[in-house]
Amino acid sequence: MLLWIILGFFFILSMIAGNRLKAKFREYSRIPVAGNLSGSEIARKMLNENGCYDVKVTSVPGQLTDHYNPLTKTVNLSPDVFNGRSVASAAVAAHETGHALQHARGYAWLELRSALVPVQNVTAKVMNVMFLVLFFGSFLLGNLIPMNTALLIIVISYAIFTLFAFITLPVEFDASRRALAWLSASGITNSQSQVKAREALGWAASTYVIAALSSLAMLLYYVSLLSGRND
DSSP states (O other), X not given: OHHHHHHHHHHHHHHHHHHHHHHHHHHHTTSBOGGGOOHHHHHHHHHHHTTOTTOEEEEOSSSSOOEEETTTTEEEEOHHHHHOOBHHHHHHHHHHHHHHHHHHHTOHHHHHHHHHHHHXXXXXXXXXXXXXXXXXXXXXXSOSSOHHHHHHHHHHXXXXXXXXXXXXXXXXXHHXXXXXXXXXXXXXXXXXXXXXXXXXXXHHHHHHHHHXXXXXXXXXXXXXXXXXXXX
């Protein structure tokens, strides 16, 4: 029952944050920025002014699928952001460009996060296999693996997930800080639109905070199960 309460609670929080983020993006997509620059033009301008001439700006399908890929050195913007000429598109484009600047400057938290990506991917596969083993072991094949061993593997996996999630937070907060500072200094946003850009990025950041807290809650839940079995 406790597991379902935890999952339900954070699912509701994620839904609220995600809906608010989409609502703010739609609202601020109707507010133009100075110079009528598109998101792709803003990203390119921010990159050039910071000496990042080797980073490409591309468009990727989907909504709010924007991200920076350090392996290919590309700022990938969704069509609404790539072509948009609004406060919303400016904020998102500048934020993703902020990650490119982190990469170029050797920002320690981004480097640590990037180093953990392969570990995170392997851990996710291990978790999937573990839950399948537990399912078939419990209902079909008998005990394939001792429960304490299974719980220990799950605890280790969630510890890695939680570490990754919390390392992501300073990466995201710093990218937004760089974005907002540059938007203001370049005159793309004024005092009023700067507030709206900050609010939009704030709601985006909240989704990462909720994900980190959710992962921590799940970690503590499985730690309690494991410690309870060992008492």
